[in-house]
Amino acid sequence: MIKKISTEYVKPGMFIHDLNVDWMDHPFVRNKFVIQNDEEIAKISATGVREVYIDTERGLGLADAPTLEEVNAELDADLLRIADAPSPIIKISYAEEITRAQKIHLQATNAVKSVMRDVRMGQAIQMENVANVVEDITESVLRNSGALVGLSAIKDTDEYTFLHSVSVCTLMVTFAQSLGLDREMIRLAGIGGLLHDTGKMKVPNEILNKPGRLTEDEFAKMRTHPEEGWKILKEIEGMESIPLDITLHHHERMDGTGYPHKLPGSEISRMAQMAAVVDVYDAITSDRCYHVGMPATEGLRKLWEWSKFHFNPELVQAFMRTVGIYPVGTLVRLESGRLGVVLEQNEGSLLQPKLKVVFSTKSNTYITPIIVDLARPMGMGGADKIMGHEDPAKWGINVAQFLFAVA
Template sequence: MIKKIPIAVLKIGMYIHDLNVDWMDHPFLRKQFVVKTDEDLQKIIASGAHEVYIDTDRGLDYAHAPTIDEVNASIEEEMVRVAAAPAPVIQVSSTEEMSRAKRIHKQAHNLVRTVMQDARMGKAIHMEDVEEVVEAITDSILRNGSALMGLSGIKDKDEYTFLHSVSVCTLMVTFTKSMNFPAELIRQAGIGGLLHDTGKTMVPNEILNKPGRLTEAEFEVMRSHPLEGFKILSKVDSIGDIPLEITLHHHERMDGSGYPHKLPGEHITQLTQMASVVDVYDAITSDRCYHKGMPASEGLKKLWEWSKFHFNPALVQAFMRTVGIYPVGSLVKLESGRLAVVLEQNEGNLLMPRVKAIFSTKANTYIPPVEIDLSKPMGLGGADRITGHESPDKWGIDISRFLIPPG
């Protein structure tokens, strides 16, 4: 049985099922192992873990702890409550915006690659190009945030470093817009998102793209990237304080367990707190050479769980309302037995998005795609209901086939 326990009751002889922290926050070569020594205990505490999951069938039990199913049920109930808030206002449909968004996404991808290559070679970063791309992303999100948000969830793992920066920029612009930030702050947040990982140019590729767990020495090199990025960007005359702050401190955590300066929450700016939420969400939901990304819905659950200690809970809730409990590009199961791709959030109800049904679980086969607005009654393109999230891998479904227009 899998149970969740506070770190204070963890002891030698228990079997760790999940350390319940992002992969970059722990130095263990394996995710699952028996706690054998006091050194193991101290390492787990030092990783910033506050609560861990144990497997009572493979190690010692702790009687007064909820099971993983009880924890998930509680989290999902809380998330549904938070998601009851109105969705963002939409100016055009995601279908209308998708072709433009696809061009903008490719432009941003190419720009990040160029910026990182220039930074590695010591060349100047052209801020006018960065600002142009951020403006294009912002304009697309103002028309319909679902198009670029959907594209952000689809990544080639070999291009992860570049595409992650595009996604963080997109999510930061969407997040700040949803919280009604002034236009200039939205722009600065977007620039910060696009450039936040510039310091990874100074991390050797054999560490950056290592397929297995990093050694402690390699961890230290990887964790140098915020400071290295800050050094690079500090030489750019026209860059603002906000992108510099986001670059330097996006790995800090509210409980002071982050890096490079172990800042407590009150010393981390709000925009940087937002960037840390966005950065982790995109990282844990993306496929990389060393780990399989979790579905967006699971990523939101992890953020919610970790917000108890590592993130600002109010900002995590605001982020959930921004992306929706069923994020664009995620796969859901309908009451009818069909599987559907989420296309767009609905104004007024984040629990009833617009979806495209593509697969029958009863017949175990693809069906002619049909768009459904779950907020509408039967006869008006609605009349079905989401019963849960599904993994595309489980059904062998390539989401991009149904989300991205050809060409």
């Protein structure tokens, strides 16, 4: 049985099932192991891990600790409560924006590649290209945020570093816009998102692209990237303070266990707190060379769970309302037994998005794709209900195939 316990109750003989933090927040070679001694416990605590999941069938247990099922049920109830709020206003449809968004996404990816290449070669970053890309992303988000957000969820593991930067930029712009920030602050949030991982170009490729867990020395080297990025960006004439702050502090945590400066939440700017949420969300929901990303809805559940210590709970709730409990590109299971890909949120209800229904679980086969608007009544393309999200791999469904072909 899998149970969740505070690290203060961990003792030798327990089997750690999940350290319950993002990969970049702990230096352990494995995420599942038996606790051998007090030194390992001290190491877990020192990395900022506050709660872990243990497997009581493979090691010692703890009476009265909640089970994984109980924890998830409580988290899901919280998500439904958080979802009971208006959705972002959408100016044009997903179908109208997706083609334009695809072009912008490609241009943004190429711009990030150019930035990273210039940094590797010791050349100056062309900030005019960065500014133009952020402007195009902002305009797309203001028209229909779901198009670029959905595209950002689809990543080639070989280009993760570049695509992650585009995703964080897109999500930061979307987040800032949904919080009602002015156009200048949205621009700065986007620049910070696009450039936040610039310092990774100072990390050797064999570490950056290692297809497995890092050693402690490699982990320490990887953790230098916020400061390395800040050093690079501060040399650019006219570089504003907000992108510098995002770059330096996007790995800080509210309980003071982050890096590079272990700042407490009161000393972390709101924009850096936003970037921390966005950065981790995109990282844990992305396939990478060493792990398979979790579905978006599970990623949001984890963010909310971790906000108890690591993130600003108010901002995590706001982010959930920004992207939706079932973000664009999520595969969901309907009450009818059909599976659909979320295309866009509906104004007024995050639990009733617009879908492309593509598969029947009853017949275990594809069906002719149809657009279903869950906010519409029976007979008008609606009146079904989401029962939960599904793993596309389980059903062999290529979400991108249906996400891009919206007709």
